[in-house]
Amino acid sequence: MAGDETNGPRGLTCPFEKLRPSQLTRDDAFFMSLAFNLAVDAWRADEVPVGAVVVRAGEVIAASHNEVERAQDPTAHAEMLAITQAARKVGDWRLNECELYVTKEPCPMCAGATIMSRLGRVIYGWGDPKMGCMGGATSLHELPRLNHRVAVTTGVLEGPCRDILRAYFELKRGKDGLGTA
Numbered sequence: 070m071a072g073d074e075t076n077g078p079r080g081l082t083c084p085f086e087k088l089r090p091s092q093l094t095r096d097d098a099f100f101m102s103l104a105f106n107l108a109v110d111a112w113r114a115d116e117v118p119v120g121a122v123v124v125r126a127g128e129v130i131a132a133s134h135n136e137v138e139r140a141q142d143p144t145a146h147a148e149m150l151a152i153t154q155a156a157r158k159v160g161d162w163r164l165n166e167c168e169l170y171v172t173k174e175p176c177p178m179c180a181g182a183t184i185m186s187r188l189g190r191v192i193y194g195w196g197d198p199k200m201g202c203m204g205g206a207t208s209l210h211e212l213p214r215l216n217h218r219v220a221v222t223t224g225v226l227e228g229p230c231r232d233i234l235r236a237y238f239e240l241k242r243g244k245d246g247l248g249t250a
């Protein structure tokens with residue numbers, strides 16, 4: 070978007086541009102591009118750059134990014150906010166017909182929420198070997214006695230989804246002297 074080069078409150082300029090995917094091909098990469106653009110918005114708001122959209126019958130019905138800092142709420146992850154929005158929109162807490170696109174592999178909390186909301190499919194960009202619970206560190210969705218199976222697709226636009234997170238934490242460490250992400 071032209072002209073919205075807003076910096077985060079602490080001056081962490083986002084070096085990433087928004088993607089401009091073709092509207093003609095509505096594939097996984099298309100919807101992940103929308104999630105990535107929300108991650109850019111997150112950075113510009115000085116939030117950890119993770120974005121998510123929920124798609125139902127080819128239409129985006131929820132879009133969000135991480136808001137932990139603004140809300141001072143550790144549960145305000147992109148996925149949690151998107152799932153809540155989607156359930157409100159559908160008018161049902163069961164989201165079997167929905168697909169969640171998220172730039173980073175869901176953490177334990179969010180992976181749990183995808184199971185509890187009976188999401189049809191989760192598609193993520195970067196797999197998180199430390200906290201990812203849908204194939205990275207562990208696979209919550211494969212618990213043997215679950216009644217609902219969430220399908221998982223990994224590695225969609227993995228490069229940009231990983232790079233924006235890495236760059237954010239590198240910059241933040243440099244600025245705040247933080248040791249860990």
Ligand SMILES: [Zn+2]
Pocket residue numbers: 146148175176177178179180
């Ligand atoms: Zn999470």
